[in-house]
Amino acid sequence: MKETEPVIRHTADCLRASRVLSSIAGKWSVLVIMLLREQPLRFSELKRGVDGISQRMLTLTLRNLERNGLVTRTVTPSIPPRVDYELTGLGHSLADPIQSVGLWAFRHLEKIEAAQAHYDARATAPSGPDGEN
Amino acid sequence: MKETEPVIRHTADCLRASRVLSSIAGKWSVLVIMLLREQPLRFSELKRGVDGISQRMLTLTLRNLERNGLVTRTVTPSIPPRVDYELTGLGHSLADPIQSVGLWAFRHLEKIEAAQAHYDARATAPSGPDGEN
DNA sequence: CCGTATCCAGGGGGATACTG
DNA sequence: CAGTATCCCCCTGGATACGG
Numbered sequence: 456m457k458e459t460e461p462v463i464r465h466t467a468d469c470l471r472a473s474r475v476l477s478s479i480a481g482k483w484s485v486l487v488i489m490l491l492r493e494q495p496l497r498f499s500e501l502k503r504g505v506d507g508i509s510q511r512m513l514t515l516t517l518r519n520l521e522r523n524g525l526v527t528r529t530v531t532p533s534i535p536p537r538v539d540y541e542l543t544g545l546g547h548s549l550a551d552p553i554q555s556v557g558l559w560a561f562r563h564l565e566k567i568e569a570a571q572a573h574y575d576a577r578a579t580a581p582s583g584p585d586g587e588n
Numbered sequence: 589m590k591e592t593e594p595v596i597r598h599t600a601d602c603l604r605a606s607r608v609l610s611s612i613a614g615k616w617s618v619l620v621i622m623l624l625r626e627q628p629l630r631f632s633e634l635k636r637g638v639d640g641i642s643q644r645m646l647t648l649t650l651r652n653l654e655r656n657g658l659v660t661r662t663v664t665p666s667i668p669p670r671v672d673y674e675l676t677g678l679g680h681s682l683a684d685p686i687q688s689v690g691l692w693a694f695r696h697l698e699k700i701e702a703a704q705a706h707y708d709a710r711a712t713a714p715s716g717p718d719g720e721n
Numbered sequence: 722c723c724g725t726a727t728c729c730a731g732g733g734g735g736a737t738a739c740t741g
Numbered sequence: 742c743a744g745t746a747t748c749c750c751c752c753t754g755g756a757t758a759c760g761g
Contacts, residue, residue, distance in 0.1 A: 668722040668723080670723085
Protein backbone atom coordinates (compact mmCIF):
# COMPACT_ATOMS: atom_id res chain seq x y z
CA MET A 456 0.00 0.00 0.00
CA LYS A 457 1.10 3.52 -0.74
CA GLU A 458 1.72 6.19 1.77
CA THR A 459 -0.67 9.08 1.48
CA GLU A 460 2.09 11.18 2.98
CA PRO A 461 5.41 12.02 1.35
CA VAL A 462 7.70 10.21 3.74
CA ILE A 463 11.21 11.18 2.76
CA ARG A 464 11.15 13.94 0.23
CA HIS A 465 14.58 14.74 -1.03
CA THR A 466 18.13 15.85 -0.64
CA ALA A 467 18.49 18.60 1.89
CA ASP A 468 15.66 17.37 4.07
CA CYS A 469 17.49 14.15 4.86
CA LEU A 470 20.51 16.02 6.06
CA ARG A 471 18.43 18.35 8.20
CA ALA A 472 16.34 15.51 9.55
CA SER A 473 19.36 13.41 10.42
CA ARG A 474 20.80 16.38 12.26
CA VAL A 475 17.59 16.82 14.23
CA LEU A 476 17.40 13.13 14.94
CA SER A 477 20.98 13.12 16.14
CA SER A 478 20.09 15.85 18.56
CA ILE A 479 17.32 13.92 20.21
CA ALA A 480 19.18 10.65 19.86
CA GLY A 481 21.71 11.33 22.55
CA LYS A 482 22.46 8.40 24.79
CA TRP A 483 20.00 9.51 27.45
CA SER A 484 17.46 11.78 25.76
CA VAL A 485 14.83 9.10 25.31
CA LEU A 486 14.89 8.09 28.95
CA VAL A 487 14.70 11.69 30.13
CA ILE A 488 11.77 12.42 27.84
CA MET A 489 10.00 9.29 29.04
CA LEU A 490 10.27 10.51 32.63
CA LEU A 491 9.22 14.09 31.88
CA ARG A 492 6.27 12.79 29.93
CA GLU A 493 4.52 11.89 33.17
CA GLN A 494 5.13 15.15 35.00
CA PRO A 495 7.62 17.97 35.50
CA LEU A 496 10.63 16.92 37.51
CA ARG A 497 13.52 18.64 39.16
CA PHE A 498 17.13 17.91 38.45
CA SER A 499 17.76 15.50 41.28
CA GLU A 500 14.55 13.61 40.58
CA LEU A 501 15.64 13.08 37.02
CA LYS A 502 19.06 12.03 38.22
CA ARG A 503 17.54 9.42 40.48
CA GLY A 504 15.00 8.38 37.86
CA VAL A 505 17.42 7.63 35.10
CA ASP A 506 20.04 5.92 37.23
CA GLY A 507 23.38 5.46 35.65
CA ILE A 508 23.52 8.91 34.18
CA SER A 509 26.21 11.25 35.43
CA GLN A 510 25.50 14.76 36.60
CA ARG A 511 27.38 16.07 33.63
CA MET A 512 25.46 14.05 31.06
CA LEU A 513 22.12 14.90 32.61
CA THR A 514 22.99 18.57 32.40
CA LEU A 515 24.13 18.28 28.80
CA THR A 516 21.09 16.25 27.82
CA LEU A 517 18.71 18.75 29.40
CA ARG A 518 20.55 21.70 27.84
CA ASN A 519 20.27 20.02 24.47
CA LEU A 520 16.55 19.34 24.89
CA GLU A 521 16.09 22.93 25.99
CA ARG A 522 18.01 24.17 22.98
CA ASN A 523 15.74 22.19 20.69
CA GLY A 524 12.67 23.69 22.29
CA LEU A 525 11.54 20.42 23.86
CA VAL A 526 11.81 21.30 27.55
CA THR A 527 11.62 24.42 29.66
CA ARG A 528 13.94 25.13 32.54
CA THR A 529 12.49 26.94 35.53
CA VAL A 530 14.79 28.16 38.26
CA THR A 531 13.47 28.86 41.72
CA PRO A 532 16.18 30.84 43.50
CA SER A 533 15.52 29.44 46.94
CA ILE A 534 18.03 27.90 49.29
CA PRO A 535 18.76 25.25 48.40
CA PRO A 536 18.12 26.17 44.75
CA ARG A 537 15.43 24.33 42.86
CA VAL A 538 15.25 23.79 39.11
CA ASP A 539 12.27 22.20 37.41
CA TYR A 540 12.19 20.75 33.94
CA GLU A 541 9.01 20.36 31.94
CA LEU A 542 8.14 19.32 28.43
CA THR A 543 6.97 22.08 26.09
CA GLY A 544 4.12 21.57 23.66
CA LEU A 545 6.65 20.55 21.06
CA GLY A 546 8.22 18.24 23.57
CA HIS A 547 4.90 16.59 24.33
CA SER A 548 4.26 16.10 20.63
CA LEU A 549 7.47 14.09 20.51
CA ALA A 550 6.90 12.32 23.79
CA ASP A 551 4.40 9.78 22.51
CA PRO A 552 6.51 8.53 19.58
CA ILE A 553 9.55 8.52 21.83
CA GLN A 554 7.66 6.62 24.48
CA SER A 555 6.87 3.95 21.90
CA VAL A 556 10.49 3.59 20.98
CA GLY A 557 11.55 3.58 24.60
CA LEU A 558 9.05 0.92 25.58
CA TRP A 559 10.13 -1.11 22.57
CA ALA A 560 13.71 -0.92 23.80
CA PHE A 561 12.77 -2.11 27.28
CA ARG A 562 10.62 -4.90 25.93
CA HIS A 563 13.23 -6.22 23.54
CA LEU A 564 16.37 -5.84 25.62
CA GLU A 565 16.83 -9.59 25.71
CA LYS A 566 16.34 -10.17 22.02
CA ILE A 567 18.65 -7.37 21.04
CA GLU A 568 21.41 -8.47 23.34
CA ALA A 569 20.99 -12.04 22.16
CA ALA A 570 21.24 -10.93 18.54
CA GLN A 571 24.36 -8.97 19.35
CA ALA A 572 25.96 -11.89 21.10
CA HIS A 573 25.09 -14.15 18.19
CA TYR A 574 26.50 -11.71 15.65
CA ASP A 575 29.66 -11.16 17.66
CA ALA A 576 30.16 -14.88 18.05
CA ARG A 577 30.07 -15.38 14.29
CA ALA A 578 32.37 -12.44 13.74
CA THR A 579 34.86 -13.66 16.33
CA ALA A 580 34.84 -17.31 15.31
CA PRO A 581 34.31 -17.39 11.53
CA SER A 582 35.59 -20.99 11.32
CA GLY A 583 32.35 -22.41 12.70
CA PRO A 584 30.77 -23.39 16.00
CA ASP A 585 32.84 -26.60 16.28
CA GLY A 586 35.33 -25.53 18.90
CA GLU A 587 38.40 -24.51 16.95
CA ASN A 588 41.87 -24.43 18.51
CA MET B 589 2.97 4.80 41.85
CA LYS B 590 0.20 5.00 39.34
CA GLU B 591 1.31 3.73 35.97
CA THR B 592 -0.22 0.37 35.19
CA GLU B 593 2.90 -0.47 33.27
CA PRO B 594 6.33 -0.40 34.81
CA VAL B 595 7.85 2.13 32.45
CA ILE B 596 11.36 2.49 33.72
CA ARG B 597 12.03 -0.20 36.24
CA HIS B 598 15.36 0.23 37.87
CA THR B 599 19.07 0.49 37.77
CA ALA B 600 20.59 -1.89 35.32
CA ASP B 601 17.69 -1.71 32.87
CA CYS B 602 18.34 1.94 32.21
CA LEU B 603 21.91 1.30 31.33
CA ARG B 604 21.00 -1.58 29.05
CA ALA B 605 18.18 0.37 27.44
CA SER B 606 20.33 3.40 26.83
CA ARG B 607 22.89 1.16 25.19
CA VAL B 608 20.25 -0.34 22.93
CA LEU B 609 18.83 3.07 22.16
CA SER B 610 22.26 4.37 21.30
CA SER B 611 22.64 1.52 18.85
CA ILE B 612 19.51 2.35 16.92
CA ALA B 613 19.98 6.05 17.38
CA GLY B 614 22.89 6.42 15.04
CA LYS B 615 22.85 9.46 12.84
CA TRP B 616 21.21 7.59 9.94
CA SER B 617 19.46 4.55 11.41
CA VAL B 618 16.03 6.12 11.56
CA LEU B 619 16.10 7.14 7.90
CA VAL B 620 17.32 3.72 6.79
CA ILE B 621 14.62 1.96 8.80
CA MET B 622 11.99 4.28 7.36
CA LEU B 623 13.03 3.29 3.85
CA LEU B 624 13.25 -0.42 4.57
CA ARG B 625 9.84 -0.29 6.19
CA GLU B 626 8.22 -0.07 2.77
CA GLN B 627 10.15 -2.84 1.08
CA PRO B 628 13.51 -4.58 0.89
CA LEU B 629 16.14 -2.50 -0.84
CA ARG B 630 19.60 -3.06 -2.15
CA PHE B 631 22.64 -1.13 -1.09
CA SER B 632 22.67 1.37 -3.93
CA GLU B 633 18.95 2.01 -3.59
CA LEU B 634 19.40 2.86 0.07
CA LYS B 635 22.34 5.05 -0.80
CA ARG B 636 20.23 6.97 -3.26
CA GLY B 637 17.22 7.03 -0.96
CA VAL B 638 18.91 8.55 2.03
CA ASP B 639 20.94 11.11 0.13
CA GLY B 640 23.74 12.70 2.02
CA ILE B 641 24.94 9.48 3.59
CA SER B 642 28.40 8.28 2.68
CA GLN B 643 29.11 4.75 1.54
CA ARG B 644 31.01 4.16 4.70
CA MET B 645 28.24 5.32 7.00
CA LEU B 646 25.59 3.37 5.14
CA THR B 647 27.70 0.25 5.52
CA LEU B 648 28.27 0.86 9.21
CA THR B 649 24.62 1.69 9.83
CA LEU B 650 23.47 -1.48 8.08
CA ARG B 651 26.05 -3.61 9.88
CA ASN B 652 24.87 -2.20 13.15
CA LEU B 653 21.22 -2.87 12.36
CA GLU B 654 22.17 -6.38 11.29
CA ARG B 655 24.09 -6.91 14.51
CA ASN B 656 21.04 -5.90 16.51
CA GLY B 657 18.88 -8.37 14.62
CA LEU B 658 16.84 -5.68 12.89
CA VAL B 659 17.77 -6.35 9.27
CA THR B 660 18.92 -9.29 7.22
CA ARG B 661 21.63 -9.06 4.61
CA THR B 662 21.25 -11.24 1.54
CA VAL B 663 24.10 -11.53 -0.89
CA THR B 664 23.49 -12.61 -4.48
CA PRO B 665 26.89 -13.50 -5.90
CA SER B 666 26.15 -12.33 -9.41
CA ILE B 667 28.23 -10.02 -11.51
CA PRO B 668 27.91 -7.29 -10.59
CA PRO B 669 27.20 -8.43 -7.04
CA ARG B 670 23.86 -7.67 -5.50
CA VAL B 671 23.07 -7.25 -1.81
CA ASP B 672 19.56 -6.86 -0.45
CA TYR B 673 18.59 -5.59 2.96
CA GLU B 674 15.30 -6.39 4.59
CA LEU B 675 13.74 -5.76 7.98
CA THR B 676 13.40 -8.78 10.24
CA GLY B 677 10.32 -9.37 12.35
CA LEU B 678 12.05 -7.58 15.18
CA GLY B 679 12.95 -4.80 12.78
CA HIS B 680 9.37 -4.42 11.69
CA SER B 681 8.21 -4.25 15.28
CA LEU B 682 10.47 -1.25 15.69
CA ALA B 683 9.65 0.27 12.34
CA ASP B 684 6.31 1.77 13.32
CA PRO B 685 7.55 3.61 16.41
CA ILE B 686 10.60 4.74 14.47
CA GLN B 687 8.42 5.89 11.62
CA SER B 688 6.50 8.09 14.06
CA VAL B 689 9.69 9.66 15.32
CA GLY B 690 11.01 10.12 11.81
CA LEU B 691 7.84 11.77 10.58
CA TRP B 692 7.85 13.98 13.63
CA ALA B 693 11.38 15.08 12.75
CA PHE B 694 10.42 15.91 9.18
CA ARG B 695 7.32 17.77 10.28
CA HIS B 696 9.06 19.86 12.88
CA LEU B 697 12.32 20.66 11.12
CA GLU B 698 11.45 24.33 11.00
CA LYS B 699 10.41 24.63 14.63
CA ILE B 700 13.46 22.80 15.88
CA GLU B 701 15.87 24.85 13.86
CA ALA B 702 14.10 28.01 14.93
CA ALA B 703 14.37 26.97 18.58
CA GLN B 704 18.05 26.24 18.13
CA ALA B 705 18.67 29.60 16.49
CA HIS B 706 16.77 31.34 19.27
CA TYR B 707 18.69 29.50 21.99
CA ASP B 708 22.04 30.14 20.32
CA ALA B 709 21.21 33.81 19.93
CA ARG B 710 20.56 34.15 23.66
CA ALA B 711 23.67 32.19 24.50
CA THR B 712 25.81 34.32 22.22
CA ALA B 713 24.35 37.63 23.36
CA PRO B 714 23.54 37.15 27.05
CA SER B 715 23.25 40.90 27.69
CA GLY B 716 19.88 41.12 25.98
CA PRO B 717 18.37 41.73 22.55
CA ASP B 718 19.13 45.45 22.65
CA GLY B 719 22.39 45.68 20.78
CA GLU B 720 25.05 45.13 23.39
CA ASN B 721 28.68 46.10 22.98
C1' DC C 722 28.22 -2.97 -7.55
C1' DC C 723 29.43 -3.49 -2.84
C1' DG C 724 32.11 -3.01 0.08
C1' DT C 725 36.89 -2.47 3.32
C1' DA C 726 41.10 0.24 4.82
C1' DT C 727 43.11 4.31 6.19
C1' DC C 728 43.57 8.90 7.73
C1' DC C 729 41.91 12.44 10.51
C1' DA C 730 39.16 16.08 13.08
C1' DG C 731 35.55 16.65 16.37
C1' DG C 732 32.68 15.58 19.86
C1' DG C 733 30.39 12.17 23.02
C1' DG C 734 30.69 10.75 27.29
C1' DG C 735 32.83 8.98 31.87
C1' DA C 736 35.31 10.45 36.42
C1' DT C 737 36.38 13.73 39.45
C1' DA C 738 36.74 18.10 41.78
C1' DC C 739 35.10 22.63 42.69
C1' DT C 740 31.36 26.69 43.15
C1' DG C 741 27.08 29.43 44.44
C1' DC D 742 20.84 21.19 45.32
C1' DA D 743 22.32 22.16 40.84
C1' DG D 744 25.38 22.87 38.31
C1' DT D 745 30.62 24.18 35.87
C1' DA D 746 35.27 22.97 34.81
C1' DT D 747 38.84 19.89 33.58
C1' DC D 748 41.04 15.79 31.92
C1' DC D 749 41.08 12.23 28.79
C1' DC D 750 39.78 8.32 25.95
C1' DC D 751 37.54 6.48 22.24
C1' DC D 752 33.97 6.42 18.94
C1' DT D 753 31.61 8.78 15.26
C1' DG D 754 31.61 10.20 10.97
C1' DG D 755 33.56 12.53 6.71
C1' DA D 756 36.91 12.03 2.60
C1' DT D 757 39.46 9.33 -0.09
C1' DA D 758 41.47 5.30 -2.13
C1' DC D 759 41.66 0.56 -3.02
C1' DG D 760 39.83 -4.59 -3.67
C1' DG D 761 36.68 -8.49 -5.14
